[in-house]
């Protein structure tokens with residue numbers, strides 16, 4: 001897919017800059033100042049516990065995977081679309097001595113059923129990676145296939161708000177959304193479309209919530225944007241175009257079972 005290649009090229013070029021200017025090993029924009037608080041929160045909200053098999057779909061340089069593998073007795077398969085990230089992840093995993101708990105692979109999360117056996121994972125996490133998807137239908141079909149029955153998927157990401165208000169505001173909101181998609185190789189999802197796609201699979205809603213953590217991004221996102229001359233708002237109003245959401249779905253155990 002042409003658009004997926006854009007994301008690959010983007011991360012091959014920009015990963016080093018994320019690591020060196022603001023983000024460190026955790027490439028997530030919606031975060032509190034203390035990144036360990038973010039990861040503990042994600043572990044709790046996604047139900048990470050000892051003994052499970054996790055797929056981290058869009059793993060960055062395995063910052064989150066390494067943290068979870070240090071805290072829990074889990075087995076993690078981590079995938080990214082970027083060769084550069086695979087290379088850095090391998091080094092990070094080796095340095096952390098976690099090669100027996102984390103395996104990193106170059107893979108596209110739109111094609112999960114091509115890489116993994118049916119019902120392989122207890123939990124699939126997507127930490128600010130889903131927003132890069134160019135075809136949510138394929139993502140959720142793959143998730144449904146590779147999740148074990150009663151397994152869960154946890155998505156943490158920004159979703160675009162409904163474009164409303166005066167002509168001037170609608171125009172500005174569209175501009176900011178376009179800027180964000182262009183600058184970050186994103187494809188800001190809408191919650192409504194995402195839910196529609198998920199409803200076509202055997203995934204059942206457990207919760208949708210706004211991320212409860214405070215946004216303290218001065219030393220990460222804002223500093224990164226300053227260093228690289230990024231201004232989504234083009235010096236204008238900071239229209240609230242994004243909602244930081246968490247989605248949690250469970251794969252049904254047996255939807256076709258006869259009623260007794």
Ligand SMILES: C[S@@+](CC[C@H](N)C(=O)[O-])C[C@H]1O[C@@H](n2cnc3c(N)ncnc32)[C@H](O)[C@@H]1O
Nearest residue numbers: 026027058059060080081082108109127129132
């Ligand atoms: C914003 S970064 C988040 C990285 C990581 N989850 C973290 O918290 O540090 C987005 C990640 O999604 C990955 N990604 C984007 N599109 C992908 C695709 N089609 N298949 C696999 N990974 C993808 C990127 O390679 C990158 O690792």
